[in-house]
Amino acid sequence: MENNITKEMEKLKKELHKKKEEVHDLKELVKNEIDKDYPSNLEDFSERELESQLDEYLSLLNKYVDPVPDKTSITSHRRLIGTPVVWIKRIFLKITKSYITHILGKQKIFNQKCVALYQNLIIHQKKYHDKISQIEERIGECEVHLEVIAKKLEEISANLDQNRADTSPGKPDKENT
Amino acid sequence: MEHFLELLENLKVHPQSAFSEFLAEIKRISRSKGIQAAYNSLLQAEVYLNLRKPKLGIYDHAFHCIGGAQKYGLSMISALQNQFDITIISNKEVNHSHFMRWYNLDLSHCEIKIIKLPFYEQKSAHHLDPACISKDEENPFHLISKESGNYDIFVNNSMNEMVYPLSNISVLVCHFPERRPKTYFYADQYTHIIHNSLYTAEWIKKKWDLTPHEHIYPPVDMEPGIQKMQKKKTIISVARFEVEGTKRQHEMMETFLKLKHDHPKATEDWTFKLIGGSDAKNPYLQRLKKIAAQTSGKNIHLKVNIPLEELKSLYKESTLFWHLCGLSHSDPSEIEHFGMTAVEAMQNKVVPVVYDGGGLREIVDHGINGFRVKSQAELSYYSLELFQDEGLVQSMGENAQKKSQEFSRFKFEERIHAFFSRLLSSYGRL
Numbered sequence: 001m002e003n004n005i006t007k008e009m010e011k012l013k014k015e016l017h018k019k020k021e022e023v024h025d026l027k028e029l030v031k032n033e034i035d036k037d038y039p040s041n042l043e044d045f046s047e048r049e050l051e052s053q054l055d056e057y058l059s060l061l062n063k064y065v066d067p068v069p070d071k072t073s074i075t076s077h078r079r080l081i082g083t084p085v086v087w088i089k090r091i092f093l094k095i096t097k098s099y100i101t102h103i104l105g106k107q108k109i110f111n112q113k114c115v116a117l118y119q120n121l122i123i124h125q126k127k128y129h130d131k132i133s134q135i136e137e138r139i140g141e142c143e144v145h146l147e148v149i150a151k152k153l154e155e156i157s158a159n160l161d162q163n164r165a166d167t168s169p170g171k172p173d174k175e176n177t
Numbered sequence: 178m179e180h181f182l183e184l185l186e187n188l189k190v191h192p193q194s195a196f197s198e199f200l201a202e203i204k205r206i207s208r209s210k211g212i213q214a215a216y217n218s219l220l221q222a223e224v225y226l227n228l229r230k231p232k233l234g235i236y237d238h239a240f241h242c243i244g245g246a247q248k249y250g251l252s253m254i255s256a257l258q259n260q261f262d263i264t265i266i267s268n269k270e271v272n273h274s275h276f277m278r279w280y281n282l283d284l285s286h287c288e289i290k291i292i293k294l295p296f297y298e299q300k301s302a303h304h305l306d307p308a309c310i311s312k313d314e315e316n317p318f319h320l321i322s323k324e325s326g327n328y329d330i331f332v333n334n335s336m337n338e339m340v341y342p343l344s345n346i347s348v349l350v351c352h353f354p355e356r357r358p359k360t361y362f363y364a365d366q367y368t369h370i371i372h373n374s375l376y377t378a379e380w381i382k383k384k385w386d387l388t389p390h391e392h393i394y395p396p397v398d399m400e401p402g403i404q405k406m407q408k409k410k411t412i413i414s415v416a417r418f419e420v421e422g423t424k425r426q427h428e429m430m431e432t433f434l435k436l437k438h439d440h441p442k443a444t445e446d447w448t449f450k451l452i453g454g455s456d457a458k459n460p461y462l463q464r465l466k467k468i469a470a471q472t473s474g475k476n477i478h479l480k481v482n483i484p485l486e487e488l489k490s491l492y493k494e495s496t497l498f499w500h501l502c503g504l505s506h507s508d509p510s511e512i513e514h515f516g517m518t519a520v521e522a523m524q525n526k527v528v529p530v531v532y533d534g535g536g537l538r539e540i541v542d543h544g545i546n547g548f549r550v551k552s553q554a555e556l557s558y559y560s561l562e563l564f565q566d567e568g569l570v571q572s573m574g575e576n577a578q579k580k581s582q583e584f585s586r587f588k589f590e591e592r593i594h595a596f597f598s599r600l601l602s603s604y605g606r607l
Contacts, residue, residue: 005192005193005196006228008196008200009219009222009223009228012200012203012219013216013219013220013223016203016207016212016215016216016219017216017327019212020212020213020216020323020326023212026319026322026323026341026343028211029211029212029213029323029326029343030210030211030213030214030343031209031210031211031214032211034341034363034366035360035361038357038358038359038362040357040359044383044384045357046507046508046509047507047508048507048508048510048511049357049508051507133505137505137552137553140551140552140554140555141552141553141554143554144552144554144555144557144558145554147558148558
């Protein structure tokens with residue numbers, strides 16, 4: 001390869017590398033969308049995965065148990081008019097707060113009870129699960145013990161047969177012969 | 178692709194006349210597919226025209242910790258040092274002497290590049306857990322994704338599918354698919370996936386709906402050498418003392434104590450040694466130590482963080498190997514994905530009695546070179562059989578050593594060379 005071409009290639013590489021470094025967004029770098037959503041099929045999940053999913057859902061339920069909005073939840077994405085819009089909304093919230101609290105009070109109690117019920121059911125389910133595991137383990141042990149007993153019985157039975165054969169009347173007496 | 182290779186061939190033969198066409202092609206690629214694609218084409222051209230050695234970057238977010246998966250990746254590049262210019266990419270400080278000490282691997286020809294991730298640095302986290310990244314956060318591993326675009330071949334050796342590969346050829350070494358496809362999942366973007374066992378391959382299909390490309394068992398090198406092995410009546414277990422107890426050392430201690438109680442004569446001279454690594458503060462290990470102390474006359478010994486030489490001599494003198502990792506599991510990841518320590522034991526004619534699941538099924542053939550068990554009761558049953566039959570121990574030990582040869586470092590390197598040679602030939606370097 002000729003020297004000047006090698007140099008040209010090196011130069012081009014440096015240029016491209018510099019441009020590459022300046023791009024922060026990966027999507028721009030590859031000119032393509034890189035992220036997508038993946039639907040999850042809960043039926044395929046293992047026990048541990050289901051447990052962590054349950055924890056995730058429960059913490060979300062706990063987070064949103066109170067339906068009454070607080071002022072920090074009011075924000076705006078608008079650059080210029082965002083601040084006055086937020087200010088007006090917050091004033092409106094302040095004025096109507098007692099009314100909203102009254103209406104949503106029952107909803108909040110209902111939500112709290114639902115979360116408590118879920119937690120209760122989960123604890124119940126865990127206890128039953130533990131019991132089933134213990135029973136399965138015991139059954140496994142019993143199966144192995146049965147196998148050992150069966151083998152021993154076979155041995156005893158074989159010994160008995162042998163003894164019977166040795167002492168049967170038709171068999172010649174060793175000492176006399 | 179073919180057009181580009183034709184162009185490169187032309188450039189090789191008529192450099193002056195073909196160069197302007199080559200430049201125009203690079204610009205066209207940049208416009209249509211982005212800067213990264215143009216850069217990749219240039220990298221391929223350099224290798225095709227023999228202007229330099231191909232560059233390989235290997236990443237693992239846990240290179241700073243000792244582990245079987247890390248040993249796998251580093252053994253791989255140790256075998257490839259002559260073929261490639263290699264860069265080891267780590268997120269935490271680590272150096273060549275660590276690799277020498279931990280795995281006996283001389284990687285002095287490889288460069289080490291440390292790329293710290295601000296997200297984890299702010300948390301002062303020693304272990305970088307990808308599972309703690311949610312959709313609300315920016316992907317901290319995109320710093321590594323960007324780095325991947327500087328190599329001809331990028332190998333992701335970590336259990337972390339959040340690195341988006343940008344190189345021409347990308348290889349994901351999957352030790353086990355821990356997470357399901359979720360936020361920032363890019364395993365499907367790699368051009369090749371290597372799996373360490375058939376068990377792992379099965380779960381890659383189930384969890385990710387992907388078919389891995391290459392099956393390469395990990396390298397195991399615990400061969401005893403030429404000295405004669407003096408076997409003692411010792412059972413060993415070699416596994417990390419995990420805080421969650423997933424390696425089931427507690428259950429094995431229980432089994433040993435029950436055996437001692439139920440069959441005092443048959444177990445009279447037998448000793449049980451539990452060997453493994455652990456962090457300083459480990460409540461699970463403390464619990465085991467307490468049990469061992471309370472039953473001091475029962476010959477149970479814990480050996481924590483012992484040097485390699487001591488481990489080697491323990492393998493040489495032991496007769497049985499117990500491993501119950503996977504027992505009463507609640508997730509497939511809790512079963513041994515492969516089972517390197519079982520192979521290490523087999524290399525030393527130690528008869529394995531192991532849990533019947535995961536990668537261990539590929540290693541131990543039940544009744545031929547060891548036993549596979551489903552419960553503690555079965556572990557007792559088969560161990561007792563071995564205690565009482567020296568001939569069986571002898572023949573199974575021989576068979577175990579024979580089987581272990583399938584997982585030797587030599588076999589591993591052979592498979593690695595074959596795989597990467599195929600990659601290079603498809604890249605245009607024959």
